[in-house]
Amino acid sequence: MEKAIGVIDSGVGGLTVAHELMRQLPKEKIIYLGDTARCPYGPRSKAEVTKFTWEMVDFLQKKNIKMLVIACNTATAFTLNELKEKLDIPVIGVIQPGARAAIKFTINNHVGIIGTEGTIRSRAYTKALKKIKAEIDVNALACPLFVPMVEQGILSGERAKAVVEDSLEPMKNKLIDTLILGCTHYPLLKETIQEAIGNHVTVISSSEETARETSTILEVHQIQNKEEDIPVHEFYTTGELEIFIEIAKSIFIDPKLQMVTIKKAVI
């Protein structure tokens, strides 16, 4: 049996990464763990996020994964370097792929980033962008209401629109031509965000970009799945199954992507 790609997230946001992995890499099996019971990670300390992340990694390592995707910006900001160093499988986070896509897309070198308080406070995107291209001007904004809203299943409608418009107000008069959705929950609000920020801004989903780079990493390490069987994905949540399944259904609308089992995990 071919090994799977392990995906971890603080909750349901990483499902947008899992969805893109399934769409862009349909031959690969995904084993996903969302720590919904302890979501959100955004307001937590580095020590706490690191502890929780290692608990998720230990759970997935018992399932014999060949690669790890940290599908959570907060966990990436706090733990990517440590996980890369200590694990003997390739590890990818969601920050560097989004940063590289922004560098590709921006023409005026003014890039906006929205994320959780933890991600924004860590300045991880700013560092990732400037490490590659120092002249990038970064506008970063924390949007603390987005994750709790998405975790409650509020993805569109008047309430979502009002929260998004209000949150993005400080970003609206900036010069940015590119906006990174620096949280894997945010692609679920992408249309509302695009509308609020305007069509002149390219909105980058770190989920799509992370799936794309996962494809590159699989090739670099020559660990692509070579079997022809259609993979049956495994999804686990530490929280309530019901709401997890409901949100998963709203993301995995393509019936071909529904070959998944969803279970409760104790970590």
Next chain:
Amino acid sequence: MEKAIGVIDSGVGGLTVAHELMRQLPKEKIIYLGDTARCPYGPRSKAEVTKFTWEMVDFLQKKNIKMLVIACNTATAFTLNELKEKLDIPVIGVIQPGARAAIKFTINNHVGIIGTEGTIRSRAYTKALKKIKAEIDVNALACPLFVPMVEQGILSGERAKAVVEDSLEPMKNKLIDTLILGCTHYPLLKETIQEAIGNHVTVISSSEETARETSTILEVHQIQNKEEDIPVHEFYTTGELEIFIEIAKSIFIDPKLQMVTIKKAVI
């Protein structure tokens, strides 16, 4: 002194890759070699392209490069696997990055590819796409007039428009929502191609995508340039300096990107 990224091409087409490398990775030094004297590679045999490519690689290896970018689709199709196997530095071609970007962008899974006879005959894009996502439907079309036209400096105007429209005619009634410019010369005709194929089609530049993946590979191997000096790039051509410089000037319009030396190379 930090090592450079080596870039090889059959002529001036790879300059679009070099330009994107300089734009997306401004801290990296580029050493470029264009085999203009023996361009185009498109109609040549695999044996001949392989021999010429190795001659270019030998020239660049003496300059102590840390990574090799094969910025020519024909050379990638014929030599990527061999170069990856035999060289002890990371090697990237232009085909896989373009294929991965197409998989990310396409919604209806109908992807068009235009390239030289050699690239199209090799079916390298079709193989790269289907290896990752079997359900992608591929429409491939050779456009043998584009490279000689670009090498003569004809990049826009009525003559370019007529040639492009005529060449793309067989692609126009296809279902494609994504078109890969499967030749590094073609981004120089991008606007004319976009106009001819229609705005409903996402046109993918393998040059932009290759630069983006080069950034990923540098990070995977931890070989990013850490010095703060502004790099002075070196460009070499086996052909006439004058026309090479003229085309380079039309690509490197940003004055910050003009810190290059251009010399004649004997390989």
